[in-house]
Amino acid sequence: MKQFLTVIFHVIKKSSFTLITFPLQRGLVFSCSLLVFHFSSAQDLQEYINIALENNPEVQQFDTKYKRISERKEAVNTLPNTEFGAGYFLSTPETRTGPQQFKLSVKQMIPFFGTITARENYVSSLADAAYQDMVVVKRKLATSVAQSYYKLYEVRTKQKVVDENIVLLQTYEKLALTSVEVGKASVVDVLRLQIRQNELAQEKEVLEETFVGMQKAFNKLLNQDVNTPISVIDSLPMPTRANNIQANSLKLHPELVKFDKLYTSVAQSELVNQKEKQPMIGFGLDYVNVGKRTDMNVPDNGKDIVMPMLSLSIPIFNKKNNSISKQNKLQQEEILSQKEQRYNALESVLYRAVSDRNASVISYRTQLKNLERAKKAEQILVKSYETGTIDFNDVLAIQELQLKFQMNKITSAVNYYTQSTIINYLTQ
Template identity: 60%
Template sequence: MKTNKNIPAIKGAFVILSFFFVLNMEGQDLQSFIKEAQNNNPEIQAFELRYSIAEEKVNEANWIPNTEVSAGYFVSEPETRVGPQRARIGFKQMLPWFGTITARENYASSMADADYVEVTIAKRKLELSVAETYYQLYEIRAKQLVLEENIQLLDTYQRLALTSVEVGNASAVDVLRLQIRQNELVQEKKVLEQQAFGIRAAFNSLLNRDHDVPVETVTELPLPEEETAFSYDGLSLNPELLKYDKLYESVVQSELLNQRESAPMIGFGLDYLPVSKRTDMDLFENGKDIVMPMVSVTIPIFNNRYKSISKQNELRQQEIESQKDQRLNVLESAFAKAISQRNQARIKFETQSKNLKQANDAEEILIKNYETGTIDFNDVLDIQELQLKFQMNQIESVGNYYVQSAVINYLTN
């Protein structure tokens, strides 16, 4: 038999399969994808524009009521001692109570701060979406590599089976079974290609670029030897909770503004009345024009509106506190779930690693049996299917581990 010539090929193929996790790192770094998405994503741009508008409202808040200018002409001129009045020209300027403009600016600034937190939340959610989609593409690419290696391995087995058929140690059925198994792997690889097409389109959409742009991911994601410790205390810094602090502060500023606006307004004005000279007699200051400075004050006697706004602000603060408590419960639940699933992923990976090692040991036995001419190709297929199953499970465990790590990072950092 031509045994010795083919054994190295089998061993080489299994070495590749057993150590596919130590391939060199290739592909674009995830952080560069995240940065590109944050720079190009239309949703982020919309949030940033909303924040810019909110910032501009701070400048808008620095205003006072319009100056009132009035003019009138006496059709029937009223007579005064020094002459008839011909017209009346006046202007008046109302001024808000002291500190009102500052309170208005502080309120607008607090609303801008709340919108800025929304920008931060949108960026973090986008970062999480990019990471999750990236790891899905990694899983598909890693599985495609494993399938390609298994397809090549089955080619080697087919050559061995044909050799065994020639010497009467195997039947043509064994060859057909190997070919059928290879066809199944080719089918699975093509299905993965279609899955990659859809996920790649979604990934490119997050980066706001053409859906068919190639995406190169890493081919290896080793699990860290030690787990990073995370605490529930880190949730307090999550922007989704900080948003409620900013909203609460905006209500505080709204109430301060309401108190200022409920105060009186002071007005200053001046009326000018031109007077014609009397022609029937010569008087002291004959035809002297009239100038009349004026001061006015608005008195908020009917102030139910401001009392209602104060009550609304009080209720709004209670609402925000309840919303924050509810959101904290949701984040804590998501955090616990992510920690649990990440730990499960590590356990599954380690279990699959042990199973794969044992499958490799069984493979070594098959190779030695081939040297004696007693190889059973049914056993070969069984071992190959087990190895592929363990490798696929490993890839899924690694992908899930990093997805859950991304979720934890979103929740706590």
């Protein structure tokens, strides 16, 4: 049976993206659609997801479970044990044709018509449910890898922003030193700029430590050496607005499809139960060895006895089967309740993710506007320096605002993509 799993991480419908597919075990195909940014590291995330799917022990565990359950199909496609018997007469009963010496017998019971097929269908339904478990695990793993990757991007990008601000402050420091020489600024202004540089240098070191720790955690997620270097993309394009999401697509989510498969497995189990309430037919053969009579010569003297046998096994006391039928009915009701509860939970997660993603777009646009105004204020300050009226307190204030807006912009973009992975996990 070939089934396909598609977990799509595309975020902007109008942006260009590519569909990367790579084969997995037992005919599975896992597809990841990721935005292609036009630079050399565009494929990194897809490669990391591929590595995680190949190496992750939880995926391997569920794959093994699926194979194990599928293998049970061979176990149920069998008849009951063939019965062989042998007996020796200690006291030989005499017959007309001679004394009976020993007896051999063989018997084979055959289940009611369709019983074996019902068992195979039951095992297949269990395997289908196990397959959905494996699909869910792979989806969750791909989502976790993507989210961790975006967090690494966030830390690395913030480091670059801090570096840019340190360079900017060094430029301001030179201006302040020049102003001190001509008596238009005080040494205190220079010291304030240097203190601010020290704070940014500290923040950069903290971010580096954070990146190292997150990189090790990311490598563990990929089940590879924790010191393996991780490269991240240079930028994340943001849309002007978020796309609408249809909650109806939730109904086809593997977590919910699994309940349908479980419901089907219970129905198949009931079919097996009904078949087992039917009689079993047995076919056999008895062979009796007869010795020759020595006291007289009779027709067929010493002729062995061969007797075909037909037997019928009827489950007269079937309270067990009736109880199983009631249990199956209750289990199906339980599964339906579990599915409804899980659907409500997933729908709540979807609505929250959509809301947070929309908020990220709004926040991103706001940070862009504020950053633009902060840069204009910076240009005004630089022009003021030419007239000798620069205020370095204003310089520090504008620099802090710029840094704040830049950091918030990065966080908004990362949050947009993080929420998008949740949305796509639920709807694609």
